[in-house]
Amino acid sequence: MMRALILAGLLFATGSTSHAAGEKWIGAWGASPVPPMAATPGVETRRISPSFVNQTIVQTLRLSAGGQRLRVRFSNEYGARPLVIGAARVALVTAAGGVVPGSERVVTFSGASATTIPAGAPLLSDPIDLKTGSLATLRVALFAPEETGLCTCHMTGGDFVQVSPPGDWTQRELPPATGPAQYRAFVSGVEVETRSQARVIVALGDSITDGYLATPGANRRWPDRLAERLTERYPNRANGVVNAGIGGNRVLSDGLVATMGQSALTRFDRDVLSVAGATHMVVLEGVNDLGMRIGRPSAKALIHGFQQLIDRAHAKGIKAIGATILPYEGAAYFTAEGEASRQTINDWIRKSGAFDAVIDLDAAIRDPARPTRMRAEWHAGDWLHPNDAGYRAMGEAVDLTLFR
Numbered sequence: 001m002m003r004a005l006i007l008a009g010l011l012f013a014t015g016s017t018s019h020a021a022g023e024k025w026i027g028a029w030g031a032s033p034v035p036p037m038a039a040t041p042g043v044e045t046r047r048i049s050p051s052f053v054n055q056t057i058v059q060t061l062r063l064s065a066g067g068q069r070l071r072v073r074f075s076n077e078y079g080a081r082p083l084v085i086g087a088a089r090v091a092l093v094t095a096a097g098g099v100v101p102g103s104e105r106v107v108t109f110s111g112a113s114a115t116t117i118p119a120g121a122p123l124l125s126d127p128i129d130l131k132t133g134s135l136a137t138l139r140v141a142l143f144a145p146e147e148t149g150l151c152t153c154h155m156t157g158g159d160f161v162q163v164s165p166p167g168d169w170t171q172r173e174l175p176p177a178t179g180p181a182q183y184r185a186f187v188s189g190v191e192v193e194t195r196s197q198a199r200v201i202v203a204l205g206d207s208i209t210d211g212y213l214a215t216p217g218a219n220r221r222w223p224d225r226l227a228e229r230l231t232e233r234y235p236n237r238a239n240g241v242v243n244a245g246i247g248g249n250r251v252l253s254d255g256l257v258a259t260m261g262q263s264a265l266t267r268f269d270r271d272v273l274s275v276a277g278a279t280h281m282v283v284l285e286g287v288n289d290l291g292m293r294i295g296r297p298s299a300k301a302l303i304h305g306f307q308q309l310i311d312r313a314h315a316k317g318i319k320a321i322g323a324t325i326l327p328y329e330g331a332a333y334f335t336a337e338g339e340a341s342r343q344t345i346n347d348w349i350r351k352s353g354a355f356d357a358v359i360d361l362d363a364a365i366r367d368p369a370r371p372t373r374m375r376a377e378w379h380a381g382d383w384l385h386p387n388d389a390g391y392r393a394m395g396e397a398v399d400l401t402l403f404r
Contacts, residue, residue, distance in 0.1 A: 026200050026277035028063040028070070028192045029138075030242035031157055031184040032267065035078045035258040036150030047259045049150040050185065056143045056169035057185050058162040060093055062219050064227035064241040065200075066133040067192030072107060072125045072140060075188040076117040077270075078152040083117040083186065085109070086145035089170045090128060093137040105130050122188065132192060134231045134239065140187055141170040154184035155259045156247040158211045158221060161185060182216055189242070191276045199403045200240035200277040201226070202318075204264060204309070205284040208326060209245030211391060213380035220388045221245075225395025233400050242278075244271040250288045251305040252297050260288075265305060273316050280403060281313055282359065284323035287384070290341050291333035299344040306345075310354055321402060322355035324362035329372040330383025339372055357402050364397035365390060 036049035063070075072090065076083040088107035092100040108126045109115035117123045132138070145168070160180035203209050203223040211221030223243045230239035246267075248260030255261050264285055272281050283306065289297050297305075310320040324346040328334055350358055365374045365386065373383060378390030386394065 022195050023068070023193050024198065024277060025071070025191045025193050026065060026067070026198045026238055026240045027189060027202070027242040027275040028065040028067070028240050029061050029190040030202075030244055030271075030275065031061075031154035031188055032244045032246050032261065032271045033075045033077055033152045033154055033188050034246060034255075034261040036152065037258040038150060040257075043257055046182070047155055047257055049153055049155070049259065050163075050183070051148050051150050052144045052163065052185070053147040054145055054166045056141055056164035056167070056174070058139065058141045058164070058169075058174060059184060059187060060137055060139050060159060061187075061190065062224070063132055063136050063138055063190060063192065064134065065192055065194065065198070065238040066131070066136055067194040067238065068131055069127045069129055069193040070132060070138075071127050071191050072187060073122055073189035073191070074117060074125065074142075074186050075122045075152045076186065077120060077122055079117070079119045080149050081119055081147075083148055084144065084146045085115050085117065086143040087113055087168055087170045088125070088143065089141045090130065091139045092130070092132065093139045099139065103130060127193065134235075135228065138190065142186060143168040143170050148186075151185050153186070153259075154188070154246070156207065156210055156212055157182050157184040158214060159217050189275070192238070194238040196236065196238040198238035198240060198277055199230075199279050200242065200275060201403060202242045202244050202272045202275050202278050202281045203284070204268070204272055204281055205245040206249040206288055207245065207247035208287070208385060209243060209284050210247050211243075211245070212247050213382075213385045213387065214391050215388055218388070220391055222386075222391045222394035225392050226398050229395065229398070229400060230403065239403075240277065242275050248288060249285065251285050251302060252289055265308060268309060268312060272313065272318070278316075278318050280319045280321060282321045282323055283309055284325070284361065286325045286345060287328055287342070290325070290338035291328075291331070293333065293335065296338065296341075299341040302341070302345055303348050306349075307354060319356045321357045321359060322349040323359045324349050326362055327366045327372050327374050328384050329370070330379075332382070334383075359398050359402075361394050361397060365393055
């Protein structure tokens with residue numbers, strides 16, 4: 001009798017966690033959250049964190065990989081108070097922006113349709129029975145019935161968010177005058193469950209990875225192009241590409257303002273190591289460290305920071321791929337000293353063998369006639385950030401065999 005009870009308990013425990021052998025959860029989308037920032041004189045409006053009360057927040061996002069089910073990672077990691085979620089729903093979205101008929105699903109949390117996320121914590125939803133394909137667009141609607149305080153957001157999301165008039169609008173279409181703005185609120189990741197062979201690439205970086213100044217809502221960031229190419233090349237494989245870029249981010253120091261995020265060394269465990277199924281990371285960061293005019297780190301110090309990221313990735317079995325730092329002459333914070341350090345660091349990335357592989361994005365985007373600058377036709381106006389064509393060139397420059 002006791003043996004039968006033990007066997008029954010084991011069957012219940014294993015049956016409650018997966019559908020079948022071989023299924024696994026992998027990261028399919030991400031937006032790294034940043035500490036909030038109240039309105040501050042001299043700080044751009046786009047960097048000021050919103051707050052909400054009795055409102056519904058609707059966001060759309062494109063999944064790099066598809067699967068049998070999905071779950072959403074909500075975040076109150078920088079919240080000063082518990083975050084109450086009164087209701088949440090997801091649905092697939094057509095190319096024209098409408099909801100795919102029959103795709104709407106209620107999001108639950110341990111079986112309940114509402115939940116409270118403690119201050120300082122993330123929260124995974126229950127698995128949602130919604131089959132998705134690669135590059136599918138997902139709509140996430142979240143109702144916040146109580147005052148949220150300044151949100152745990154990703155402030156330069158490169159896509160649109162809508163905020164409702166008072167009330168729960170998770171089951172209704174929002175009126176047209178509700179936005180759009182650009183940020184990610186309380187949603188930091190989506191995982192999909194797949195039976196396919198999978199690779200999950202985390203792109204760790206700053207605004208150039210985040211896709212700043214690319215066309216909003218058009219998925220023109222370089223990791224977006226990488227996801228498209230992987231889907232084209234390996235259609236029978238789950239190709240997760242998770243964007244962990246934060247505008248203004250630095251390797252060694254926190255951002256100059258809060259919403260530029262904590263340093264790459266600080267956020268690494270959350271934004272890379274905790275991504276479900278992560279197999280590779282691509283590091284493209286350092287130009288903001290080099291741009292500092294006061295307290296600029298040496299090339300040696302930055303190289304040590306990169307080595308820390310490599311070692312921490314390897315400890316978890318993740319392959320570390322280094323991307324060379326892009327040219328930035330003409331940018332407001334360019335200096336000859338910073339350029340000399342960039343050359344030293346890029347030489348180390350290419351030749352040291354510290355990374356498992358190298359993507360030479362510097363060589364891909366620089367002007368052959370003036371290699372300290374990117375090609376004129378590929379910058380977005382500030383000589384620091386690429387435009388759509390420049391981001392596409394970066395995505396095209398990645399050797400897909402690195403992820404076989």
